Amino acid sequence: MNNPSDYSxxxxxxxxxxxxxxxxxxxxxxxxxGIRTGILSAPVGSGKTGVAKGVSSKRSVVALxxxxxxxxxxxxxxxxxxxxxxxxYRCINGETKYVDTxxxxxxxxxxxxxxCMYIKAKxxxxxxxxxxxxxAYFLTTNWxxxxxxxxxxxxxxxxxxxxxxxxxxxxxxxxxxxKWGLKRPPNITGxxxxxxxxxxxxxxxxxxxxxxxxxxxxxxxxxxxxxxxRKGNQAKRLLENITRTANLIEKDxxxxxxxxxxxxxxxxxxxARYHYQKIFDIAKxxxxxxxxxxxxxxxxxxxxxxxxxxxxxxxxxDPARRPIVILDAPPLSYKxxxxxxxxxxxxxxxxxxxxxxxxxxxxxxxxxxxxPELAERLARRGLQDRIWVTPQVxxxxxxxxxxxxxxxxxxxxxxxxxxxxxxxxxxxxxxxSAKIPFCSxxxxxxxxxxxxxxxxxxxxxxxxxxxxxxxxxxxxxQDYDTDxxxxxxxxxxxxxWTRVRKYLSTDFVESVIxxx
Numbered sequence: 001m002n003n004p005s006d007y008s009x010x011x012x013x014x015x016x017x018x019x020x021x022x023x024x025x026x027x028x029x030x031x032x033x034g035i036r037t038g039i040l041s042a043p044v045g046s047g048k049t050g051v052a053k054g055v056s057s058k059r060s061v062v063a064l065x066x067x068x069x070x071x072x073x074x075x076x077x078x079x080x081x082x083x084x085x086x087x088x089y090r091c092i093n094g095e096t097k098y099v100d101t102x103x104x105x106x107x108x109x110x111x112x113x114x115x116c117m118y119i120k121a122k123x124x125x126x127x128x129x130x131x132x133x134x135x136a137y138f139l140t141t142n143w144x145x146x147x148x149x150x151x152x153x154x155x156x157x158x159x160x161x162x163x164x165x166x167x168x169x170x171x172x173x174x175x176x177x178x179k180w181g182l183k184r185p186p187n188i189t190g191x192x193x194x195x196x197x198x199x200x201x202x203x204x205x206x207x208x209x210x211x212x213x214x215x216x217x218x219x220x221x222x223x224x225x226x227x228x229x230r231k232g233n234q235a236k237r238l239l240e241n242i243t244r245t246a247n248l249i250e251k252d253x254x255x256x257x258x259x260x261x262x263x264x265x266x267x268x269x270x271x272a273r274y275h276y277q278k279i280f281d282i283a284k285x286x287x288x289x290x291x292x293x294x295x296x297x298x299x300x301x302x303x304x305x306x307x308x309x310x311x312x313x314x315x316x317x318d319p320a321r322r323p324i325v326i327l328d329a330p331p332l333s334y335k336x337x338x339x340x341x342x343x344x345x346x347x348x349x350x351x352x353x354x355x356x357x358x359x360x361x362x363x364x365x366x367x368x369x370x371x372p373e374l375a376e377r378l379a380r381r382g383l384q385d386r387i388w389v390t391p392q393v394x395x396x397x398x399x400x401x402x403x404x405x406x407x408x409x410x411x412x413x414x415x416x417x418x419x420x421x422x423x424x425x426x427x428x429x430x431x432x433s434a435k436i437p438f439c440s441x442x443x444x445x446x447x448x449x450x451x452x453x454x455x456x457x458x459x460x461x462x463x464x465x466x467x468x469x470x471x472x473x474x475x476x477x478q479d480y481d482t483d484x485x486x487x488x489x490x491x492x493x494x495x496x497w498t499r500v501r502k503y504l505s506t507d508f509v510e511s512v513i514x515x516x
Contacts, residue, residue, distance in 0.1 A: 049155075158292050293505060370434070436465055463503075
């Protein structure tokens, strides 16, 4: 029997997607290979969440997701026991609004402990053979580490390097300094200095961090005063972070970036390869999965994974049905002339105007300032009534405003700098990347990372590019062309795309067609 219901998938899923059942068998038998890590590359719509659920019919699974929206939609639909952070559950004892502000030092002291919605969800997840957590929760709890599942699924695994680097290291801003009465940092010029024997940035960073320990420790209360407990717990976490960071820098200063001025301090590792496994390598097997894995070896190297097996699931749609058009735009960089941007506007406008004027869509740019500049150029090319620049508010508010625009305009085109991922544009038919999304080297930390690994710098841009151009093709039949009908435009308007070609997924490169 190989019906989806035989593998714990919900009853409304009556058939497997192409290659999905084989992926379940691959994941469920990974432990038999003697290799602990698997990397699954599978396009949007191929049913990666269903794979994780299917594996849970044979082995216990915890799946980590990037956002609670993904948990409460896709994972919940696949019958995972979803656990969110405490701030998402209302407190039922009336003392506070949400569980994360519980006044009890130990939640078990609450008279309504057994009825607490967070505790119920937590206990369900702990006992479940298929639980869903988000990365932020996983990084701040320890029960999964104490009792790990057979298989840990890490969704959107292309984000893992940034998740690790965001967790390891420390940033201290002016607000933190004032809150805890901390000594102000010295001026430290960001650098990748190689030792701790001289007063290098690394040495100065360690000395500064050590100097903060007694001050932070003084905020940890000795009694159980409820009003002090919350701040005391915050102080404990800060103390642990400071101590851990100082110890790690001392262990190998060549892998750290340290920079500070009077109002801020930051110390961050340059690579995740020495930290990923200490955080996530807890289960008998781990399966990393994403629609944008790209080059398997580059991801594995960045995460310090030396032994792994891979599975590359092809798209169920032929490349001819999902073309990615390379517009005849010049390579764009900080050295580009105004004439280069004018040429780019020419080819973007020509492409948009060659399709149905009722099609709506998005043009991705890499920074806020680029959006009005491109909008002005396209307005001069006959698109003035269709172009809309996203406002400088949160993504949710941008999308709400966009829905209003679509009701008022025919064929509007949004120019957005924050819709690279986590956004499903189900109604839109046009998706154009106006700039290969390389990280800005104007940031000293990013420049240091670039110097440390140029290959990974290119890989990150490749991941972001694939995320950008996946906003309108969501795995549905209507998102893909047929022999008789062109159903959308997905295009790149920056000649620099060849710099990341080798880091793009096979499916992506197969879809690239000649310059339009």
